[in-house]
Amino acid sequence: MSTTLPPVRPPTLRDVALGAGVHPATASRALNPATRPLVNTETASRVLRVAESLGYRPNPIARSLKTSRSATVGLVIPDLTNPLFPPIVRGIEDVLGPAGYNAWLVNTDNDADREESLIDSLRSRQVEGLIVATARLQHPLLDRLHAEGVRMVLINRRTANADLPSVTGDDATGVATAVAHLADLGHRRIVHLAGPQNTSTGLVRHRAFLQALRDHGLDDDLGLVAQCASWSEEEGARALRELLDAGREFTAVIAGNDLLALGCYDVFAERGIECPRDLSVVGFNDMPFIDKLRPPLTSVRVPHYELGSEAARMLLEGLRSPTWQVRSVLLPLTLTRRQSTGPPRHTPAENLG
Amino acid sequence: MSTTLPPVRPPTLRDVALGAGVHPATASRALNPATRPLVNTETASRVLRVAESLGYRPNPIARSLKTSRSATVGLVIPDLTNPLFPPIVRGIEDVLGPAGYNAWLVNTDNDADREESLIDSLRSRQVEGLIVATARLQHPLLDRLHAEGVRMVLINRRTANADLPSVTGDDATGVATAVAHLADLGHRRIVHLAGPQNTSTGLVRHRAFLQALRDHGLDDDLGLVAQCASWSEEEGARALRELLDAGREFTAVIAGNDLLALGCYDVFAERGIECPRDLSVVGFNDMPFIDKLRPPLTSVRVPHYELGSEAARMLLEGLRSPTWQVRSVLLPLTLTRRQSTGPPRHTPAENLG
Known part of the structure; x- marks a missing residue:
């Protein structure tokens, strides 16, 4: 005498919009940190509350399971011949792997044109998010990507723009x-x-x-x-x-x-x-x-391995949560x-x- | 009094088929080394001669220009923490870059399941070819990719299957x-x-x-x-x-x-x-x-840099030429x-x- 529960359907953007009493486009804008300022503050927080209570998650992982593709994150490295990067990569992969993500690395050789071309190519192939080790203090490309809502964590180095989440050493x-x-x-x-x-x-x-x-x-x-x-x-x-x-x-x-x-x-x-x-x-x-x-x-x-694993956890949170809180994490250093x-x-x- | 030449249109598969008097599907099979054995030997060599004389090139570069995407090659590395790989990567990128190709790296950590998943993910995003540094002597995955016509060069290590092109040290x-x-x-x-x-x-x-x-x-x-x-x-x-x-x-x-x-x-x-x-x-x-x-x-x-540049040149040849001759290149070593x-x-x- 068991009752059968209906299959659980993950909540959609439409469910969130319905719950908050707004148009789905408004809900979408409110859920994206980059476009959130375009929405009335009170409306935005209502949408976020509803999303949180329904357990709404933006789509990347669900979508990748559906299409039987592994989800993918791009790692942008300035100079692969610098031995500090391999431990960072290992830290990242050790977190991404169990979460069902592959990592693709690109090496910019500290060249801004190459960097832009490589990031374009990653985005054009539906990479879900980026971990970026190439940050310069003034970095218009990264500012633009952030403004476009690209999920991204800076690692090892930061930009002058504190809106970009980062994991660096102290x-x-x-x-x-x-x-x-x-x-x-x-x-x-x-x-x-x-x-x-x-x-x-x-x-x-x-x-x-x-x-x-x-x-x-x-x-x-x-x-x-x-x-x-x-x-x-x-x-x-x-x-x-x-x-x-x-x-x-x-x-x-x-x-x-x-x-x-x-x-x-x-x-x-x-x-x-x-x-x-x-x-x-x-x-x-x-x-x-x-x-x-x-x-x-x-x-x-x-602690490069830990920088990597921390950045990967932060990015996963960004990919899964509609209410991603931007943080700058500094890890302690020792001599x-x-x-x-x-x-x-x-x-x-x-x-x- | 100048005459205007018509714009030069690159020869298509259809042109090759027409010139050789065969169906385009037959021409396609003859042009792919992996499927060539399915075509009558005489027919295959006629198709290859026509392709060569017309200057026919398989499509990857042309296609990537058309869609304004950079063409991309995947590099499969067994263990990025081994410092021999960064010079190989640099050698590869220094050849691919000027040819309009980006390189995406994946790190398998010597895990066969990860390797298969990573290569699948690269192929699903239309990577044009692979440079593979993970070869084991018995490597069914690489044999299968080769049989499927994937353009691929092994680097640093080889498989027991001599049909796979490779660049290694002597x-x-x-x-x-x-x-x-x-x-x-x-x-x-x-x-x-x-x-x-x-x-x-x-x-x-x-x-x-x-x-x-x-x-x-x-x-x-x-x-x-x-x-x-x-x-x-x-x-x-x-x-x-x-x-x-x-x-x-x-x-x-x-x-x-x-x-x-x-x-x-x-x-x-x-x-x-x-x-x-x-x-x-x-x-x-x-x-x-x-x-x-x-x-x-x-x-x-x-000479890791040279292994990389040689492998990249070999792969570009494979991507551009319908008549790719498989070779195993050994570079000399010194003490x-x-x-x-x-x-x-x-x-x-x-x-x-």
Whole structure:
């Protein structure tokens, strides 16, 4: 004597519109964060309440099941040869996979035209959402995609536009930890190899470096920052050579990332500089394999796998929930101390003596 | 007094069929290498001759221009965290880009189900062709795709099926060079950490190792090969530990690839083994950054960028030409000598004395 329940039909946009007493087009506008401002505030919140209470979900997963296609998310990477990206990709895929999503990667090689063409091609093949690692501070393309309602999470770097959801490392605290470590070892003249200042990572780490110097009562002489035009080994080497050739005095280097630090290793080899005896160096990212360098590189550890998994969870939420709350998530960073940092050759006491 | 030429219209399948005096469906079957055996040999060669003389090209590029979509090629990677892949990707993209193609990457994580799902998803979105780095020797999925006429080039690894076009390194010669280098240094007891034997790279390098030992009049005792279940640092470490724990005597290791060699470095650190004084090690791939290891790793250099560009050129040819000739291309390998190899501690002369 069992009663048979009717099959459960997932609520549709029409159900939401009916429940809220509005036209489906209005409901649709209210449900899309990008078009929500076009709807009267009170109406919008009524639509969202009804959607939430009915358990309404926008369609991507349902649609992909129906068409027996896997749903797909696009990952936009600036430079695949930078070893920080593979762990990010793994973190993303480990979350997307069990949720029934495939990830397609595209590599822009830091070229804005390529980026636009690649993102266009992903959208034209019905990718459901994007995880974007190419953000520059001013990034009209990403602003436009957001305005068009594209579900998107920025990872590792952000734009100046705080409306775009993002998952990044807490770079400022990371740099402060690195400066504190060097100051504890007795360093007073520390230089920074700053990454591109049109990226959030480049700008935030640079500013945090100057702030940390001041916090430790150290000289924040602007000559102790060298600008790098790209996040590459070559640029790191070039910047360190310039500082040395200019006769700057310093005993430690904080490189904007590990690739810039690797460039320092090239200069050490060229010029017979012994690290850390002559010069300490700190990298940023703690990317794979740098524990096996000569000497093993002290580096600010960014939890790339966790950045990836967090960004993927955030995007899934955006794809499933009509009421997606935009957030900027910062994950904490730690310093991994290895043998590329040590006390300066001339300690302050020696200098006094 | 100039005459105006009519606009040049690219020849169509129908033009080819008309010229060859066959039905368009027959022409189509003759033009596709996978279905060509279904057509009478003489008819097929007539269709191919007409296609060639008219300059007929199968449609992908033309179609993509018409729909203002970029044409797209899928790259199937087994493990993006292996640093050998980014240079391959760059080589591929540097050829595809100027030809108007975008590349989409998918990472299978060495999982056959994921691989099938990812390739399905790429095909369902009209990817024009595939470059596949996941080949196992027995690989029914790739055989099936080939039989279905999917344009595809294998890269880095091959299947046992020689009908699938491929671009790989000349692994056998590479291993022979590594053995010769160690033999020249005076090593007589050399072990091999063999990669998975269901991959061409694992099997060919293993066989070439045994052959090279015999060629040098060295003992090819099977106990001097340790099998690794995956191409990973962990497996390299496990295999070397086992050889050491079994009390095997040897003075040099040829690792199936650089990740396995990195695993050896972990064991050196654990057990206080000094490299190369106590044990020499040779890697395979010469992947980025290993020149900065402690000690810098001697490795068989595989020209990954060139593998990528060659595979991309081969695939473009396959996408453009109706008469694609299947080839297996082997690129030459060289040995990059660094500080992880040196003379054995006990030279044969000392042993005699």
